[in-house]
Amino acid sequence: MxxxxxxxxxxxxxxxxxxxxxxxxxxxxxxxxxxxxxxxxxxxxxxxxxxxxxxxxxxxxxxxxxxxxxxxxxxxxxxxxxxxxxxxxxxxxxxxxxxxxxxxxxxxxxxxxxxxxxxxxxxxxxxxxxxxxxxxxxxxxxxxxxxxxxxxxxxxxxxxxxxxxxxPGEVRWEKPAGRAMVRLDKGFFxxxxxxxxxxxxxxxxxxxxxxxxxxxxxxxxxxxxxxxxxxxxxxxxxxxxxxxxxxxxxxxxxxxxxxxxxxxxxxxxxxxxxxxxxxxxxxxxxxxxxxxxxxxxxxxxxxxxAGVNSIVIDGTDDFDAMCQNIAFSLSLYSGQMCTAPQCLFVPKEGIDTNLGHKSFDEVASSIAGAIDFLLAGPERALAVTGAIQNPATLARIEEARGLGRVVRDSASLGVDGARTATPLLLAVEAGREEAYMEERFGPISFLVACADSTDAIERATRAARTRGAITAALYTRDASLPERVAPLYARAGVPLSVNLTGGIYVNQSAAFSDYHVTGANPAGNxxxxxxxxxxxxxxxxxxxxxxxx
Amino acid sequence: MxxxxxxxxxxxxxxxxxxxxxxxxxxxxxxxxxxxxxxxxxxxxxxxxxxxxxxxxxxxxxxxxxxxxxxxxxxxxxxxxxxxxxxxxxxxxxxxxxxxxxxxxxxxxxxxxxxxxxxxxxxxxxxxxxxxxxxxxxxxxxxxxxxxxxxxxxxxxxxxxxxxxxxPGEVRWEKPAGRAMVRLDKGFFxxxxxxxxxxxxxxxxxxxxxxxxxxxxxxxxxxxxxxxxxxxxxxxxxxxxxxxxxxxxxxxxxxxxxxxxxxxxxxxxxxxxxxxxxxxxxxxxxxxxxxxxxxxxxxxxxxxxAGVNSIVIDGTDDFDAMCQNIAFSLSLYSGQMCTAPQCLFVPKEGIDTNLGHKSFDEVASSIAGAIDFLLAGPERALAVTGAIQNPATLARIEEARGLGRVVRDSASLGVDGARTATPLLLAVEAGREEAYMEERFGPISFLVACADSTDAIERATRAARTRGAITAALYTRDASLPERVAPLYARAGVPLSVNLTGGIYVNQSAAFSDYHVTGANPAGNxxxxxxxxxxxxxxxxxxxxxxxx
Structure with a gap:
């Protein structure tokens, strides 16, 4: 054997x-x-x-x-x-x-x-x-x-x-005792x-x-x-x-x-x-x-x-790529991943980007647009979103519509027999914590209008600390911000992905490299x-x- | 720094x-x-x-x-x-x-x-x-x-x-993606x-x-x-x-x-x-x-x-040294160690030794005699037993006297001002589990008359499994017995000391070698x-x- x-x-x-x-x-x-x-x-x-x-x-x-x-x-x-x-x-x-x-x-x-x-x-x-x-x-x-x-x-x-x-298996233990020696054989199992x-x-x-x-x-x-x-x-x-x-x-x-x-x-x-x-x-x-x-x-x-995963958007050097990346993270398997983001914290005055200033509403509509583009055509869409595992998730989407201003509505892909739903994107004021500060499993996410980036990071890390989180992301043009906020995310027990664009997403947790679930917040151990x-x-x-x- | x-x-x-x-x-x-x-x-x-x-x-x-x-x-x-x-x-x-x-x-x-x-x-x-x-x-x-x-x-x-x-601290993660390469820098904290x-x-x-x-x-x-x-x-x-x-x-x-x-x-x-x-x-x-x-x-x-530590006495190649060793283990710090034995399981028909057959009563009286010899003279005794930390232990000894036949009574050393008590040794039938199968903290121990060695080992390992134990000992002349019973003790989560005589005692747990408390029985983790x-x-x-x- x-x-x-x-x-x-x-x-x-x-x-x-x-x-x-x-x-x-x-x-x-x-x-x-x-x-x-x-x-x-x-x-x-x-x-x-x-x-x-x-x-x-x-x-x-x-x-x-x-x-x-x-x-x-x-x-x-x-x-x-x-x-x-x-x-x-x-x-x-x-x-x-x-x-x-x-x-x-x-x-x-x-x-x-x-x-x-x-x-x-x-x-x-x-x-x-x-x-x-x-x-x-x-x-x-x-x-x-x-x-x-x-x-x-x-x-x-x-x-x-x-x-x-x-x-060790078998060990000889030899302890000097005056001029003599005490000897034990030990076996460990x-x-x-x-x-x-x-x-x-x-x-x-x-x-x-x-x-x-x-x-x-x-x-x-x-x-x-x-x-x-x-x-x-x-x-x-x-x-x-x-x-x-x-x-x-x-x-x-x-x-x-x-x-x-x-x-x-x-x-x-x-x-x-x-x-x-x-x-x-x-x-x-x-x-x-x-x-x-x-x-x-x-x-x-x-x-x-469960947990409340978040993305803080403070700014970006590549606005389009950021929106595409986020769109994919929200759409992949219809948000039914434990690693899918739910809250997108954005300063209400907007953000600084390579394409100039973008207002809160522009950020919202650009992400919505990127989702629409990604999911154009039911077959292509289905390959990204898959189907909804549990009928209860459809009911949850239905209820969630009342929790904020609908930036992008969820819809069935209309594929025969399959239970499908594209991402629902809601805009809310930061004060509406009862809406976004608990896990709403499935393709439901919130653009939260925050006072500023500091407020956004406070909310994101507090959500992780108090409600649990398995992933977190941050987009910023400020080279020193990630280092400054890393200890806050670390104390909240959540790994932080910074400025992801291209073929890597916050949802992805790679064996042999990414630790998945830290044990330091309520999302599990x-x-x-x-x-x-x-x-x-x-x-x-x-x-x-x-x-x- | x-x-x-x-x-x-x-x-x-x-x-x-x-x-x-x-x-x-x-x-x-x-x-x-x-x-x-x-x-x-x-x-x-x-x-x-x-x-x-x-x-x-x-x-x-x-x-x-x-x-x-x-x-x-x-x-x-x-x-x-x-x-x-x-x-x-x-x-x-x-x-x-x-x-x-x-x-x-x-x-x-x-x-x-x-x-x-x-x-x-x-x-x-x-x-x-x-x-x-x-x-x-x-x-x-x-x-x-x-x-x-x-x-x-x-x-x-x-x-x-x-x-x-x-x-690791800082790591470069490079994943081939078709002909391209996705590269992430990761920092682990x-x-x-x-x-x-x-x-x-x-x-x-x-x-x-x-x-x-x-x-x-x-x-x-x-x-x-x-x-x-x-x-x-x-x-x-x-x-x-x-x-x-x-x-x-x-x-x-x-x-x-x-x-x-x-x-x-x-x-x-x-x-x-x-x-x-x-x-x-x-x-x-x-x-x-x-x-x-x-x-x-x-x-x-x-x-x-707490736990119920035990010694199974199946036989010995050195009867006197065994009795001396056990006497010391029972007397050291008046049995107030988490590693002190409480139950001595002995076949009621007696055991085979280098000095010939010894009856249950002979085993009992020899251990009692070895304690008396060890503790002869209050100063010498005090250096072994120390004092009783908690007055409640004296009351516990008093109550325990009624739990079996007194083979050796506990007594104060009569040292001025010090709260002392020598070992109380009781003989009980194996059926009297209510007497010996729970921890009685302090210098209280039981010689339990078992059907045979198999019964003794069953009781010792069951005590460990169900009531917890931090130590266990076995004396035997049968060279194959330790190996046969080792899995039973292992499953009971208790380390086993075999045939200890001379300057090493079951109570002793050495840093860097002995694991203390396995976590596999109720004595703790x-x-x-x-x-x-x-x-x-x-x-x-x-x-x-x-x-x-």
């Missing part, structure tokens, strides 16, 4: 090195054509074969089959999954756990890397699964659901392996925390789950993966591949199990509070995040929840990935005894 | 290396004579000068002076300390924090190391302060309160520095969590507080140290030295503050729940530990609480020290912007 570790050692070394240097690095190509000419077609065919059938997953003790996924692009998937009782899932995990824990870090790491490599080969199938559960456009579903998620999983493997490597519960979300089922899944696996914890009932398929495929590899390597496949539930009969709360669950990872609403914080005690809990994200997933036990002289 | 970092670099490198290798290493000598001929006398004189006076600590906004420490060896200390309102403490910490956070890891580490070196020079004064607050015998107060505590503090510095070193609250205990005020204090400091958090009202002096001296060094280095001394309270008017709960407090470290009772877990949400909480103990004390913020081509 050490074979897999040796086989993938270069991959691991590359990832460990990248995690230290945090420059650009990627193990899994985001370029579709590198997967071969037939990969896309094969992926589609494999996806279509799954539709309308029971999903083949040989888990023990299923008590029923459930599943009601509907593509945000229209069709019902018609796939059912085996549902098991929490008791059965936990019993199976407890049976599978000991030999996994005792396998050692290298063997487990080899298995985890093999799972990632096989997931990578299935990237086109995964792209379809992610597309038709989350509503992401295909290109994004491929990248974010496939290679980018795999990179994030690999990053967690690298961090976890690194931390475990710091624990990695001890997993218990069963890891990973609760997935409906918008990024793989990207947001892989870090926890793989960090748990490598540190020796059995894992129960609880997908969102609207986005089961991507994680069902993931679990199936993980179980295949485990079985081939003579492990009990119940080291990784899928826990399926329904909107009507959820099981996350029941699982999370079981004493056998030693770790909980959750991506989703602040409401359930708060519930978990209240009820899940004495075990590590990692969350990614599931940093992808730092030492704190992995080091709590195991403890160290020691056996010591007098050494033979 | 980088001067201090350079000055102490060798110390830091030694500690980092020791923390990786985890063999024997110590920076601060535990041998009194290495401190010079006059050090002991100077320490005593310095201590006596403090008695009966207001303690000189120039903290801002004191509202009163309080202090009612009484030496467990008799005299009242008569020292008063400035008490400040939590609001004032937090306001002062918030004022001091930014420049400390911005000073950078190396500068902070240099300051922390200088504080440790000065604490080391004050080890004899500290020994008296620890002796007359905790009741530890002088030799132990010197070692555990001085150099051993300093080593634990240094270990935390090394771990924290190591983790921060893994975050260590961001402290807020103010660290360190709540000390009455038995090991320095040893149990230094890891958190120094880990917080090095990671950039201002610290409020809240000593136990019965053991203020050791931490007051510590804070005073820290503030001296901070002031000399042109930092606001309020980076480290002392928060004094009284038994009647405690402030730990009020402080811990303040939003400005970003981290809580606590050593003390399970009751307050549970309260903190319930009320301190969304911030890291590290605790060391304040591992001294692993990566999880330090990595949660800071987060990383990033500023990224397009790179100049």
């Amino acid at each position: 050490a074979g897999l570790f040796e086989e993938h050692r270069e991959l691991l070394d590359g990832a460990r090195n990248a995690a230290r240097e945090r420059g650009y690095w990627s193990a899994f190509s985001e370029v579709p054509r590198t997967y071969g000419e037939t990969a896309r077609e094969e992926g589609r065919a494999a996806f279509e074969k799954l539709l309308g059938k029971p999903f083949d997953l040989d888990q023990s003790s299923p008590e029923a089959r459930v599943g009601a996924e509907v593509s945000p692009f229209g069709p019902e998937l018609g796939i059912t999954y085996p549902r098991a009782h929490p008791d059965a899932l936990i019993a199976a995990a407890l049976t599978a756990a000991p030999s996994w824990a005792e396998a050692g870090a290298e063997v487990r790491t080899g298995v985890a890397l093999e799972i990632l490599v096989r997931l990578n080969r299935a990237s086109f199938l995964m792209a379809h699964a992610v597309e038709h559960t989350t509503g992401q456009a295909f290109a994004m579903a491929f990248q974010a659901g496939g290679p980018h998620a795999q990179d994030r999983g690999l990053e967690a493997v690298a961090y976890a392996f690194e931390e475990m490597s710091r624990v 990695i001890v997993p925390r218990g069963i890891g519960l990973v609760i997935g979300c409906a918008t990024f089922p793989t990207w947001n789950s892989y870090p926890a899944l793989f960090a748990n696996l490598v540190t020796g914890n059995a894992v129960i993966v609880k997908p969102h009932p609207a986005a089961i398929l991507p994680l069902a495929l993931t679990v199936r591949i993980a179980r295949e590899v485990l079985k081939e390597q003579a492990f009990d496949p119940d080291v990784v199990q899928l826990a399926v539930d329904t909107q009507e009969d959820p099981i996350a709360a029941a699982l999370a509070t079981r004493p056998e669950i030693g770790l909980v990872d959750f991506t989703g609403s602040s409401a359930f995040g708060a519930w978990l914080r209240e009820h899940v005690r004495g075990k590590p809990l990692f969350t990614e929840e 599931a940093c992808l990935t730092d030492a704190a994200f992995v080091a709590q997933r195991f403890t160290v036990a020691c056996v010591r005894r007098p050494a033979a002289a | 980088a001067g201090l970092f350079e000055e102490h670099r060798e110390l830091l490198d030694g500690a980092r290396n020791a923390a990786r290798e985890r063999g024997y290493w110590s920076a601060f000598s535990e041998v009194p004579r290495t401190y010079g001929e006059t050090a002991r006398e100077e320490g005593r004189a310095a201590f006596e000068k403090l008695l009966g006076k207001p303690f000189d600590l120039d903290q801002s906004s004191p509202e009163a002076r309080v202090g009612a420490e009484v030496s467990p060896f008799g005299p009242e200390l008569g020292i008063t300390y400035p008490r400040a309102h939590p609001d004032a403490l937090i306001a002062a910490a918030l004022t001091a924090a930014p420049s400390w956070a911005e000073a950078g890891a190396e500068v902070r580490t240099g300051v922390a190391l200088e504080i440790l070196v000065r604490l080391n020079r004050a080890s004899f004064l500290m020994a008296h302060a620890v002796e007359h607050t905790t009741g530890q015998a002088f030799a132990m107060a010197f070692q555990a309160g001085g150099p051993h505590a300093q080593d634990r503090g240094l270990e935390a510095v090394a771990y924290a520095f190591e983790e921060m070193s893994r975050v 260590i961001v402290p969590r807020g103010i660290g609250l360190v709540i000390g205990c009455a038995t090991f005020p320095t040893w149990n507080s230094y890891p958190a204090l120094f880990a917080n400091l090095v990671t950039g958090n201002a610290v409020i140290v809240k000593p136990h009202p019965a053991a203020i002096l050791p931490l007051a001296l510590t804070v005073r030295i820290a503030r001296e060094v901070l002031k000399e280095q042109a930092f606001d001394p309020d980076v480290v503050q002392l928060a004094v309270d009284t038994q009647e008017d405690p402030i730990a709960a009020a402080l811990a729940t303040r939003p400005e407090i970003g981290l809580v470290d606590f050593t003390g009772s399970s009751a307050f530990g549970a309260w903190l877990r319930e009320h301190v949400r969304g911030k890291p909480l590290f605790t060391e609480e 304040a591992c001294l020290t692993d990566a999880a103990f330090v990595a949660q004390r800071f987060t990383v913020a990033c500023v990224r912007r397009p790179a100049a081509a």
Whole structure:
């Protein structure tokens, strides 16, 4: 079994090195054509074969089959999954756990890397699964659901392996005691925390789950993966591949199990509070995040929840490029990214740009115009916005229209069967905090007329500090401003992107370089990935005894 | 200021290396004579000068002076300390924090190391302060309160520095995009969590507080140290030295503050729940530990609480040495160590030894005899047992007498003025779990008559798993038994000491080698020290912007 570790050692070394240097690095190509000419077609065919059938997953003790996924692009998937009782899932995990824990870090790491490599080969199938559960456009579903998620999983493997490597195995302890010497032999063992519960979300089922899944696996914890009932398929495929590899390597496949539930009969709360669950990872609403914080005690809990992301516009050297960049950030996946900006803080007297002074209204209308231009033509638009994952988001857009002056209205793309909505852009006075200072998930954003740039930055950093934020951006011509405000953003626990134009967007968080969710504001603490994200997933036990002289 | 970092670099490198290798290493000598001929006398004189006076600590906004420490060896200390309102403490910490956070890891580490070196020079004064607050015998107060505590503090510095070193500063991120290249410059910054609250205990005020204090400091958090009202002096001296060094280095001394309270008017709960407090470290009772877990949400909480430590006696190759070793472990500081054994699980049919078969009663009476021999003569005894820190412990001994058959009774040493009690040793049937399966703090232990060794190990590991444990020991002649049971102890989250005889005891936990408190059972999660103990004390913020081509 050490074979897999040796086989993938270069991959691991590359990832460990990248995690230290945090420059650009990627193990899994985001370029579709590198997967071969037939990969896309094969992926589609494999996806279509799954539709309308029971999903083949040989888990023990299923008590029923459930599943009601509907593509945000229209069709019902018609796939059912085996549902098991929490008791059965936990019993199976407890049976599978000991030999996994005792396998050692290298063997487990080899298995985890093999799972990632096989997931990578299935990237086109995964792209379809992610597309038709989350509503992401295909290109994004491929990248974010496939290679980018795999990179994030690999990053967690690298961090976890690194931390475990710091624990020595056998050690001779020799302490001088007068002229004599006291000698002990000590053995140090990695001890997993218990069963890891990973609760997935409906918008990024793989990207947001892989870090926890793989960090748990490598540190020796059995894992129960609880997908969102609207986005089961991507994680069902993931679990199936993980179980295949485990079985081939003579492990009990119940080291990784899928826990399926329904909107009507959820099981996350029941699982999370079981004493056998030693770790909980959750991506989703602040409401359930708060519930978990209240009820899940004495075990590590990692969350990614809501936030109010912001852009402060103080000025720009390239007005058109700035508007285009912001337009794309607001439109991409219809603002359904945890990294999408919601508040654009702009001085009410306007800003200084390469095209001269621009009034608040000119900034607003130029961004609106850039969105219109970007989304001209439903097909091109759909490739950017994708579909709306949850019907509740449409209702939220409807309500939001009353919260300010509509600068740009949201509209359906009118694509047959697909639930779509372009960005709604509202202008509000800074005093209307009740409108913009809470997360309004989806393609809803606010141009907030501030007293000046100082006021804008105060509001942006306060929003992050008090309501949470995962991203922040700043546009300015003042070369010294970013340095001056960096400590404010740092204290607010939010990474800051400055003057982004061209092919890089505030929404994008790159594995091995960008830390995602700092843990220093209410948006959560599931940093992808730092030492704190992995080091709590195991403890160290020691056996010591007098050494033979 | 980088001067201090350079000055102490060798110390830091030694500690980092020791923390990786985890063999024997110590920076601060535990041998009194290495401190010079006059050090002991100077320490005593310095201590006596403090008695009966207001303690000189120039903290801002004191509202009163309080202090009612009484030496467990008799005299009242008569020292008063400035008490400040939590609001004032937090306001002062918030004022001091930014420049400390911005000073950078190396500068902070240099300051922390200088504080440790000065604490080391004050080890004899500290020994008296620890002796007359905790009741530890002088030799132990010197070692555990001085150099051993300093080593634990240094270990935390090394771990924290190591983790921060893994975050790069400035990075160029270059991603190929077709034939072009997207370039970003990224800067990564260590961001402290807020103010660290360190709540000390009455038995090991320095040893149990230094890891958190120094880990917080090095990671950039201002610290409020809240000593136990019965053991203020050791931490007051510590804070005073820290503030001296901070002031000399042109930092606001309020980076480290002392928060004094009284038994009647405690402030730990009020402080811990303040939003400005970003981290809580606590050593003390399970009751307050549970309260903190319930009320301190969304911030890291590290605790060391109660537990039921055990020794399983399956057999021995050196019966006399085993009995002597156990006698010392039970007698040392009158069982008031978090590492002291409470339950001795022994097969009811007796054990196999180098002196032939020994019945359960023979094992019991031999251990009792070894205690009597060790504690023959009140002066010699006092040097081992020290005094009883809390009068409640005497009442607990009194109650405990009814919990089993008294094999060896506890008694006062009859030393003038000192509150003393020798070990109480009770024999009980294994079924009497209500007697022995909860912590009975102090010199109270149980010889539990088990069905056999398997039963003994089941009970010992279950006690650890369900009630918590910080240490466990096993005596056996069966060469394969330790290996067979190691996974059970590992899963119970407790380090295991096998066949200890001679000059090493289960109570002892050595910095840079033994992990203290695993986090995998209810005894707490304040591992001294692993990566999880330090990595949660800071987060990383990033500023990224397009790179100049």
